[in-house]
Amino acid sequence: MEKILKCHVGIGEAVEGEALVADDNFSARYDLDRIKGVFSRPTHALSGQSYKDKILVFNTAKGGVASAWMLHEMTSRDMAPKAILFNTANTILAQGAALSGLAMCDRFEDGDVTKLIATGDIVSVNPGEGRVVVKARGD
Amino acid sequence: MRLTSEEKAMRAGELGPARKWAIEHQLQVGRMFDAEDMVAVSQSHMMADPESLGEAGVALFERFADLPEAERRVAIPMITDPRGVDLTYYDPLGQTEEMANLERRFIAACNALGVLLTDTCINYQTIMPPVLGEHVAYGDTGVVIYCNSVCGARSNFEGGPSALAAGLTGVTPRYGLHLDRNRRATQRYIVRQQPKGLTDWGVLGAVIGRSAGSYWEVPVIEGLECVPTSDEIKHMGAAMASYGSTPLFHIVGITPECHTLADVGGDSLPCAEVTKSDTDALRQPFGAKGEKVDVVVFAAPQLSLVEMQQVADLCKGKSSHAATALLVCTSPSVYADAQRMGLNETIESFGGKVLQGTCFYQQYSREIGEANGWKRLLSNSTKIVNILGGYGYAPALASMEECIASAVKGEVV
Numbered sequence: 001m002e003k004i005l006k007c008h009v010g011i012g013e014a015v016e017g018e019a020l021v022a023d024d025n026f027s028a029r030y031d032l033d034r035i036k037g038v039f040s041r042p043t044h045a046l047s048g049q050s051y052k053d054k055i056l057v058f059n060t061a062k063g064g065v066a067s068a069w070m071l072h073e074m075t076s077r078d079m080a081p082k083a084i085l086f087n088t089a090n091t092i093l094a095q096g097a098a099l100s101g102l103a104m105c106d107r108f109e110d111g112d113v114t115k116l117i118a119t120g121d122i123v124s125v126n127p128g129e130g131r132v133v134v135k136a137r138g139d
Numbered sequence: 140m141r142l143t144s145e146e147k148a149m150r151a152g153e154l155g156p157a158r159k160w161a162i163e164h165q166l167q168v169g170r171m172f173d174a175e176d177m178v179a180v181s182q183s184h185m186m187a188d189p190e191s192l193g194e195a196g197v198a199l200f201e202r203f204a205d206l207p208e209a210e211r212r213v214a215i216p217m218i219t220d221p222r223g224v225d226l227t228y229y230d231p232l233g234q235t236e237e238m239a240n241l242e243r244r245f246i247a248a249c250n251a252l253g254v255l256l257t258d259t260c261i262n263y264q265t266i267m268p269p270v271l272g273e274h275v276a277y278g279d280t281g282v283v284i285y286c287n288s289v290c291g292a293r294s295n296f297e298g299g300p301s302a303l304a305a306g307l308t309g310v311t312p313r314y315g316l317h318l319d320r321n322r323r324a325t326q327r328y329i330v331r332q333q334p335k336g337l338t339d340w341g342v343l344g345a346v347i348g349r350s351a352g353s354y355w356e357v358p359v360i361e362g363l364e365c366v367p368t369s370d371e372i373k374h375m376g377a378a379m380a381s382y383g384s385t386p387l388f389h390i391v392g393i394t395p396e397c398h399t400l401a402d403v404g405g406d407s408l409p410c411a412e413v414t415k416s417d418t419d420a421l422r423q424p425f426g427a428k429g430e431k432v433d434v435v436v437f438a439a440p441q442l443s444l445v446e447m448q449q450v451a452d453l454c455k456g457k458s459s460h461a462a463t464a465l466l467v468c469t470s471p472s473v474y475a476d477a478q479r480m481g482l483n484e485t486i487e488s489f490g491g492k493v494l495q496g497t498c499f500y501q502q503y504s505r506e507i508g509e510a511n512g513w514k515r516l517l518s519n520s521t522k523i524v525n526i527l528g529g530y531g532y533a534p535a536l537a538s539m540e541e542c543i544a545s546a547v548k549g550e551v552v
Contacts, residue, residue, distance in 0.1 A: 008171070009171065025384075029191070029500075029526065030525070030526055030528075031529050032529070040529050040531070041528055043528065044529075060352065060354070061354065062382070062383065062384045064279075064280055064381065065186045065280055065298045065299065066186060066190075066298075068301065069187065069196050069298065069299045070191050072196060073192065073193030073194075075195075076193065076194070076195030077193075077195075088353045088354065089171075089354075090353070090384045091295045091296045091297070091298070091301070091315060091354065092296050094168055094172070095164075095168050095297070095300050095301040096298060098164050098171075099164065099300040
């Protein structure tokens with residue numbers, strides 16, 4: 001059964017994809033090997049996993065301003081996630097989403113988004129309406 | 140969002156496609172953070188190294204650089220964060236001609252836009268520190284946290300695209316730290332372990348940043364028994380912003396918006412202690428006593444002239460181990476002063492290399508590490524050891540004195 005999650009109005013176009021979820025934080029600079037398209041930081045909860053075309057779900061954004069350009073650069077090479085969802089975004093990730101056209105939402109009404117969505121779920125993200133739909137559960 | 144007539148003209152494209160792009164970018168970001176209007180800013184500071192920009196980012200700048208002068212010139216003074224390639228010294232580091240060419244193209248585009256290529260993340264020590272209440276659009280988290288907290292200026296973290304947009308429009312969306320209500324303390328910390336030296340200050344900032352947890356938290360700090368120097372509070376802020384995405388802190392009796400705890404609403408907050416066990420726990424993953432050191436790095440933030448003298452004094456009359464490299468990153472203006480005063484020569488006689496206008500983690504550090512076979516990196520910067528774990532390094536943390544002693548011995552002392 002579909003589950004509808006309301007959130008703050010976000011950035012970018014509506015997209016659908018498979019979720020990759022971690023109760024962890026995110027920085028494109030600190031955590032990724034952007035050439036290979038994987039999480040490279042050994043201590044990150046998703047270390048070694050591919051992020052390409054995923055709907056990434058995290059607690060919050062961390063660290064440096066480089067992530068804004070990096071989202072744009074990753075998108076230009078088609079080596080980017082489809083969307084990023086946060087409990088709380090920071091300004092940098094929102095700015096990067098605006099430049100790159102990547103979908104991004106945060107501030108979910110029903111609580112911790114890293115608990116509301118599970119890895120493998122098929123998720124539809126509509127930033128303009130502030131709405132995320134979990135269409136099918138992963139196992 | 141409410142727009143002025145000039146902002147509406149930009150949106151309609153009447154002032155050219157660059158300013159139209161800029162204001163539309165700002166509207167998207169402003170909507171996400173519930174800004175009601177724009178606020179005029181006096182300066183913009185842009186982080187834009189070629190590793191982050193890539194071909195796509197540089198191409199964006201070149202599109203704007205091709206416009207007529209009236210359409211491409213920035214509207215306010217706009218300065219830059221460290222570059223990714225020191226064009227006087229890149230081949231020996233293992234950086235490629237392709238990287239250098241991307242840098243050259245970006246520099247040419249910035250010159251066409253009227254951007255001042257200061258190439259520094261310590262503009263508050265070297266260029267023009269903002270004043271209390273001044274609205275600015277700064278990039279580099281270390282710059283923002285210092286200028287908000289120590290100078291009392293008002294800036295959000297403006298990533299490169301947003302700093303560029305602010306440079307082109309002269310305004311930025313009024314949200315976050317431009318508003319009084321978001322500058323009030325939300326968390327209160329009492330320091331029980333007094334920091335001594337730059338690294339201790341960085342570790343303290345890292346502990347609080349990691350605990351603070353998000354961009355929207357504002358720590359207020361009590362219990363410090365001495366006033367930090369500009370370099371000490373620079374390391375503290377840079378580490379706090381790195382570990383926590385924290386853009387503002389207050390220190391009671393020290394930072395300008397917080398003469399008393401009540402000034403920032405801290406008197407009503409529950410209090411968390413920062414103890415020796417907290418700082419020890421943060422340092423624990425970065426200890427490597429007795430292990431071989433491949434490279435010692437002083438950077439993040441770039442070194443002030445005072446730090447350059449401290450490093451030079453430690454290097455004087457000594458030599459680095461044949462298997463250990465030493466890199467020191469500073470701004471072009473500090474480099475010129477240090478050259479005039481003989482500090483660079485002292486560091487380079489030791490066997491180190493002073494890089495101008497770069498910062499190690501922003502200059503293709505993964506590729507540099509692979510080209511030189513560097514794995515174990517030692518630094519006194521709590522910020523840089525946090526970042527470089529994801530870049531294939533095994534980073535270790537030590538004081539400036541221990542870093543130089545380790546460079547001499549070739550292993551972590």
